[in-house]
Amino acid sequence: MSRTQARTHVSCEINGDAVDFLTEDGESLLNAVRDELGLTGAKEGCGTGDCGACSIIMDGNLQCSCLIFAPEANGTQITTCEGLATAGELHPLQQCFLEGAALQCGVCTPGFLVAAKVLLDANPNPTETEVRYALAGNLCRCTGYDKIVRSVLDAAVQIRTSAV
Numbered sequence: 001m002s003r004t005q006a007r008t009h010v011s012c013e014i015n016g017d018a019v020d021f022l023t024e025d026g027e028s029l030l031n032a033v034r035d036e037l038g039l040t041g042a043k044e045g046c047g048t049g050d051c052g053a054c055s056i057i058m059d060g061n062l063q064c065s066c067l068i069f070a071p072e073a074n075g076t077q078i079t080t081c082e083g084l085a086t087a088g089e090l091h092p093l094q095q096c097f098l099e100g101a102a103l104q105c106g107v108c109t110p111g112f113l114v115a116a117k118v119l120l121d122a123n124p125n126p127t128e129t130e131v132r133y134a135l136a137g138n139l140c141r142c143t144g145y146d147k148i149v150r151s152v153l154d155a156a157v158q159i160r161t162s163a164v
Contacts (some may be wrong), residue, residue, distance in 0.1 A: 008071045014039070015083025023070035030054045030071035033080060036084040041110040045139070052138030052140035054134050062118045062137075081110035084117060093117060093151070100151035104142035111138045116152045124160050128153065130145035 007022040014037065033056070035041045042065055045053030049064035056065045059081040060100035084091035093116050096102070104110040112135060119126060126134070131152045132145070140148065149156040 004101060005088050007141075008074075008098065010071055010074045012075060013077045014075045021070075024072055025069065027070045028066050029056070029068040029070045029073050030065035030105050032073070033065060033078075036070075039080050043110060044106045045107055045111075050139070051108070052111035052115060055114045055138065056116055057114050060116055060118075060121075061077040064137075079114065079117070081113045084113060091117070091130055092155040092162075093120070095131070096151040099150070100147050100154060102143060102151040104146040108138055108140045108142075112140070112148055116155070119152070120156055120159060126156060 008025055009020065010023055010032070011018070013019050014081040018025050019037060021032060021089070023032045023036060030042055030044055033042060038147055042056055043053040044066055045051035047066050049067040052063055052064065058065075058068070059076050084094055090098070091113075093113050097109065099115065102112075115135050115138050116131070119131065123130060128149060131149050132134070135142070135145070135148065135152070
């Protein structure tokens with residue numbers, strides 16, 4: 001005898017688009033975003049919210065999507081790393097990460113990008129210490145952190161300059 005689990009309907013906004021999907025109540029938002037919506041930028045690094053690889057922006061707050069049940073996304077606004085680029089143009093953070101060689105394997109990169117975006121939205125002129133503090137919840141096993149921090153600081157300058 002097979003048992004089928006009920007699926008919950010979720011309506012939310014992801015990267016500026018209204019989306020609807022069905023999910024099991026115990027499914028993580030990370031898995032739903034990747035498997036149901038095909039947005040594979042956020043990665044599962046640890047599954048316990050310790051590495052930041054699955055970070056997303058949910059209602060303006062940085063969140064580990066591996067710790068959120070997918071049905072909790074109902075009615076929210078979510079931004080993933082895919083949503084940072086607009087009209088085919090990379091976000092300054094993405095461009096600076098590329099130019100500054102702030103990535104290697106790419107597992108941690110999406111989480112660093114969205115964490116940096118939350119920081120720069122709140123503080124467009126951070127100090128190096130503030131950048132390091134804001135990114136402390138993200139772990140990288142390949143690059144070290146200096147290139148990442150420098151890239152965030154470079155992006156902050158570009159964003160401030162373009163806003164003038």
